[in-house]
Amino acid sequence: xxxxxxxxxxxxxxxxxxxxxxxxxxxxxxxxxxxxxxxxxxxxxxxxxxxxxxxxxxxxxxxxxxxxxxxxxxxxxxxxxxxxxxxxxxxxxxxxxxxxxxxxxxxxxxxxxxxxxxxxxxxxxxxxxxxxxxxxxxxxxxxxxxxxxxxxxxxxxxxxxxxxxxxxxxxxxxxxxxxxxxxxxxxxxxxxxxxxxxxxxxxxxxxxxxxxxxxxxxxxxxxxxxxxxxxxxxxxxxxxxxxxxxxxxxxxxxxxxxxxxxxxxxxxxxxxxxxxxxxxxxxxxxxxxxxxxxxxxxxxxxxxxxxxxxxxxxxxxxxxxxxxxxxxxxxxxxxxxxxxxxxxxxxxxxxxxxxxxxxxxxxxxxxxxxxxxxxxxxxxxxxxxxxxx
Numbered sequence: 001x002x003x004x005x006x007x008x009x010x011x012x013x014x015x016x017x018x019x020x021x022x023x024x025x026x027x028x029x030x031x032x033x034x035x036x037x038x039x040x041x042x043x044x045x046x047x048x049x050x051x052x053x054x055x056x057x058x059x060x061x062x063x064x065x066x067x068x069x070x071x072x073x074x075x076x077x078x079x080x081x082x083x084x085x086x087x088x089x090x091x092x093x094x095x096x097x098x099x100x101x102x103x104x105x106x107x108x109x110x111x112x113x114x115x116x117x118x119x120x121x122x123x124x125x126x127x128x129x130x131x132x133x134x135x136x137x138x139x140x141x142x143x144x145x146x147x148x149x150x151x152x153x154x155x156x157x158x159x160x161x162x163x164x165x166x167x168x169x170x171x172x173x174x175x176x177x178x179x180x181x182x183x184x185x186x187x188x189x190x191x192x193x194x195x196x197x198x199x200x201x202x203x204x205x206x207x208x209x210x211x212x213x214x215x216x217x218x219x220x221x222x223x224x225x226x227x228x229x230x231x232x233x234x235x236x237x238x239x240x241x242x243x244x245x246x247x248x249x250x251x252x253x254x255x256x257x258x259x260x261x262x263x264x265x266x267x268x269x270x271x272x273x274x275x276x277x278x279x280x281x282x283x284x285x286x287x288x289x290x291x292x293x294x295x296x297x298x299x300x301x302x303x304x305x306x307x308x309x310x311x312x313x314x315x316x317x318x319x320x321x322x323x324x325x326x327x328x329x330x331x332x333x334x335x336x337x338x339x340x341x342x343x344x345x346x347x348x349x350x351x352x353x354x355x356x357x358x359x360x361x362x363x364x365x366x367x368x369x370x371x372x373x374x375x376x377x378x379x380x381x382x383x384x385x386x387x388x389x
Contacts, residue, residue: 051289053304054278056271056312063274068281069258072274078251078262090248090276091346097220097353100156103188113354116186122152126161133161138169156186163195172202188357190219194226201233210237214376218368219356221349230376239376245329246306246346252277268312268327275305297351302343310334333374341370 054062063070081089100116129144142165148158163178176199183192197212216226222244230241250273252261261277263270278285279301283293289300313327333342344367348355356367 051300053307054275056308056315059271059274059278059308062278062282062285066278066282070274070277070281071255071258071260073260073262075249075251075262075264081251083249086248086251087244087246090251091350094351094353100186100189101354101357102186103357111358111360113357116156118155118157119152122148122155122158125151126155126158129161133165136168138165141165142169154185156182156189159185160191160195163199167195167199167202172199175199176203188219190216190223190226193219194223194229198229201236206237210239210376210378211372213237214368214371217371217375218364220353221345221356221371237376238379240379241376242374244346245326245333245342245374247326248272250274250276252280254280268309268316268324271308271312272305275308276301279305297348299340299343299348302347303340306330306339306343329374336373338366338370338374341367342374345370345375 098113098115101113102116103111104114106112125144125148129141129148132138132144133141142162145158145162145165148155149162152158159178159182163175163182166172166178167175176196179192179196179199183196186192193212194216197209197216200206200209200212213226213230217223220226227241230237230239234241249267249269250261250263252259252273259277259281261273263273280295286295287293289304290298309327310331313324313331317323330342333339344356356364359367
């Protein structure tokens with residue numbers, strides 16, 4: 001099989017896989033009424049609909065024959081958005097993440113994310129401890145954290161902070177044990193993994209530290225505190241922290257009764273922009289693909305639009321056009337079978353910060369492997385196409 005043909009096959013596999021759709025943040029996943037954190041519930045809903053993803057010619061035919069008015073403009077004419085800002089406009093961050101998320105099971109068995117609730121008396125002790133902690137009086141803080149945990153043995157924050165008191169007192173071994181207790185209380189919050197990674201670095205257990213940091217990024221993709229720690233400790237951990245893969249070069253948005261789309265005709269991203277415009281403009285296409293006429297971001301949309309991007313880039317390469325380092329990385333990840341994980345990590349987790357928590361263990365583990373391989377590979381290992389952009 002030729003290199004170009006294998007790329008076409010990889011793109012077809014990406015867009016033909018059964019997908020899951022995150023519920024919009026404003027919609028209840030459990031059928032409950034207003035009130036307790038329902039507005040921030042996010043989950044992935046298994047979707048076995050039979051669907052046909054558009055090819056580039058089919059996309060163009062739909063756009064040209066549509067009654068919707070599509071205003072196609074050059075990307076350079078876009079005002080007020082610098083190229084490096086496009087990622088935040090195309091894939092804006094969703095609701096603020098919960099301070100302490102916990103996973104519960106709804107009536108239909110799906111995973112639903114809700115905020116943790118704590119005993120008020122235990123929290124009052126924690127607040128008292130924080131005064132001492134900020135003043136670096138760690139022994140005094142530790143006593144109050146321990147009292148809070150005695151008051152409420154399931155208080156995740158007390159267990160976590162008790163570990164911090166040991167770590168900053170110079171006892172990473174005890175800190176690690178306490179962080180492990182916190183993780184048993186709540187295995188779905190990224191901090192117990194992040195903090196264990198830091199304790200393991202202090203204990204010179206680098207392979208384990210790397211794995212803990214990767215698990216923290218699995219639960220909270222691209223978290224700035226975690227990525228900063230990895231950047232600062234890259235040499236110690238023996239890793240190469242990689243930049244984002246997906247950097248859009250197109251923007252579609254509803255304007256008036258139509259849809260405007262800004263594209264660079266010389267870039268394969270034009271196919272992505274036109275696809276996003278179609279999703280914004282065509283209720284019938286949304287219903288055909290998801291069963292719903294109203295628009296909200298789904299990974300069905302991203303699978304189709306990024307699949308079109310990959311198909312056009314593969315065709316560009318067949319025609320001998322210049323290689324794009326970022327799209328070479330994208331294609332290599334797709335060829336390796338991690339295209340869905342890339343979309344989850346770089347796109348969907350921006351729009352629904354706790355969407356990973358709704359995944360089953362197998363899907364989480366695949367994302368963990370994606371992080372190890374493509375986000376923070378070992379120096380001298382991983383994708384040979386990794387290029388700093």
